[in-house]
Amino acid sequence: MSAYKPFEAARLFFDRAAEQLEFPDELRVLLTTPEREVQVQVAIEMDDGSLRTFLGYRVQHDKSRGPMKGGLRYHPDVDLNEVRALASLMTWKTAVVNIPYGGAKGGIAVNPRLLSRKELERITRKFIDQIHDIIGPRDDIPAPDMGTHAEVMSWIRNQWEKYHGFNPACVTGKPVEHYGAKGREEATGRGVGILAFKLLQRLGRKPTETTCAIQGFGNVGAHAAKFLYESDIKLLAVSDLSGAYYHPQGLDIPKLLRYSLANNGSLEGYEGAERISNEELLLLNVQLLIPAALGGVITESNVDRVQAEMIIEAANGPVTPMADQVLHDRGCVVLPDILSNAGGVTVSYFEWVQNLQHYQWPLDRVRQELDRVLSHAFEEIWQESLQRQVSLRTAAYMIAIRRVSDAKRLGGI
Numbered sequence: 001m002s003a004y005k006p007f008e009a010a011r012l013f014f015d016r017a018a019e020q021l022e023f024p025d026e027l028r029v030l031l032t033t034p035e036r037e038v039q040v041q042v043a044i045e046m047d048d049g050s051l052r053t054f055l056g057y058r059v060q061h062d063k064s065r066g067p068m069k070g071g072l073r074y075h076p077d078v079d080l081n082e083v084r085a086l087a088s089l090m091t092w093k094t095a096v097v098n099i100p101y102g103g104a105k106g107g108i109a110v111n112p113r114l115l116s117r118k119e120l121e122r123i124t125r126k127f128i129d130q131i132h133d134i135i136g137p138r139d140d141i142p143a144p145d146m147g148t149h150a151e152v153m154s155w156i157r158n159q160w161e162k163y164h165g166f167n168p169a170c171v172t173g174k175p176v177e178h179y180g181a182k183g184r185e186e187a188t189g190r191g192v193g194i195l196a197f198k199l200l201q202r203l204g205r206k207p208t209e210t211t212c213a214i215q216g217f218g219n220v221g222a223h224a225a226k227f228l229y230e231s232d233i234k235l236l237a238v239s240d241l242s243g244a245y246y247h248p249q250g251l252d253i254p255k256l257l258r259y260s261l262a263n264n265g266s267l268e269g270y271e272g273a274e275r276i277s278n279e280e281l282l283l284l285n286v287q288l289l290i291p292a293a294l295g296g297v298i299t300e301s302n303v304d305r306v307q308a309e310m311i312i313e314a315a316n317g318p319v320t321p322m323a324d325q326v327l328h329d330r331g332c333v334v335l336p337d338i339l340s341n342a343g344g345v346t347v348s349y350f351e352w353v354q355n356l357q358h359y360q361w362p363l364d365r366v367r368q369e370l371d372r373v374l375s376h377a378f379e380e381i382w383q384e385s386l387q388r389q390v391s392l393r394t395a396a397y398m399i400a401i402r403r404v405s406d407a408k409r410l411g412g413i
């Protein structure tokens with residue numbers, strides 16, 4: 001498998017859309033240059049009394065459409081290049097679903113699995129000490145990403161409020177009982193399900209006659225699987241780090257969910273299905289493929305063997321630009337990540353709105369609004385793609401970068 005380069009991929013997809021829009025070079029440079037990039041030292045005392053120094057990053061890509069929004073990733077591979085690419089993706093993602101935000105991303109190069117809970121808390125608070133003056137409800141609102149979770153968001157809120165006073169809207173993805181939004185946890189997977197339905201409808205296919213495979217059974221993959229199973233789509237395979245699980249007549253998703261819950265989030269040892277590899281899952285004879293684990297899994301080295309007619313990019317960047325072109329030429333419909341996994345940031349936006357109003361919506365309202373926002377965005381992209389005769393990805397980028405450049409022009413550069 002070739003190395004996945006998120007920055008190069010994001011730039012290539014941007015350029016394809018900018019060409020269609022006939023944007024001049026100077027505008028492209030403006031739209032792709034981050035507003036601010038910050039690298040800070042995060043030094044903490046470990047539980048054993050030793051001193052460790054980590055590097056923390058926050059890249060603020062664009063704020064022309066509103067406060068910047070983006071997750072915080074704790075992972076050993078985090079570096080400025082990756083954070084920069086993910087920050088720009090957030091700008092396009094918030095623009096494509098038309099919520100009033102810009103884009104940002106942050107992270108710390110650390111393996112959170114090797115930290116104790118207390119060390120995780122110390123590293124988080126120290127990082128916020130370093131960046132508290134550039135984030136906040138009107139400027140830049142962090143959220144969870146790989147390696148961070150609701151409790152980390154509570155520490156962020158608490159640390160930020162020590163400097164700036166009570167304001168839970170300074171971060172999203174908080175625990176529901178602590179100013180979080182109902183439905184945030186399921187939002188990305190549910191969004192994938194909502195969009196799968198819209199896509200099938202537009203392509204004139206019946207859910208009951210559609211077969212599907214999902215790579216990844218974590219937060220996104222498992223919630224998407226639940227939604228699709230309840231909607232009568234036939235799920236033939238799902239997978240996680242332990243491998244893939246296949247049943248030609250369809251998997252019993254509720255049983256898999258119960259198994260994973262009882263088994264510390266892993267499907268290892270599940271016996272109700274045939275065991276295949278993750279690579280084999282990607283190449284299965286299914287109509288709909290949903291990569292919901294990692295970036296760079298469909299590449300020039302396996303794209304010729306991918307049989308799916310529809311791909312929904314639930315993970316960030318699962319299809320490389322070269323593979324994307326091959327799929328497009330072959331007539332495979334790819335719903336791009338900047339739309340497919342935007343359910344999470346959309347409900348994060350609802351959380352921020354609720355916090356600003358000191359009010360909590362019931363779950364039904366969150367779900368209805370999510371459906372409305374994603375369905376509307378899907379229709380806009382579908383129409384743009386038809387009118388301009390471009391892929392759904394290029395159409396999504398065109399809508400997003402046009403919105404951001406319009407906001408810049410209207411606001412005065």
Ligand code: NAD
Pocket residue numbers: 146188215216217218219220221239240241242278292293294295314315316341342344345
């Ligand atoms: P997660 O950590 O909850 O789950 C990841 C799943 O992928 C796990 O089941 C894990 O076992 C599996 N996995 C890891 N490596 C694998 C491999 N090599 N092959 C097969 N499976 C593998 O993460 P998540 O929150 O579900 O996020 C999944 C993807 O969606 C990521 O790319 C993330 O950036 C993207 N995403 C998530 C959200 C969100 O709200 N959670 C929002 C937008 C995008």
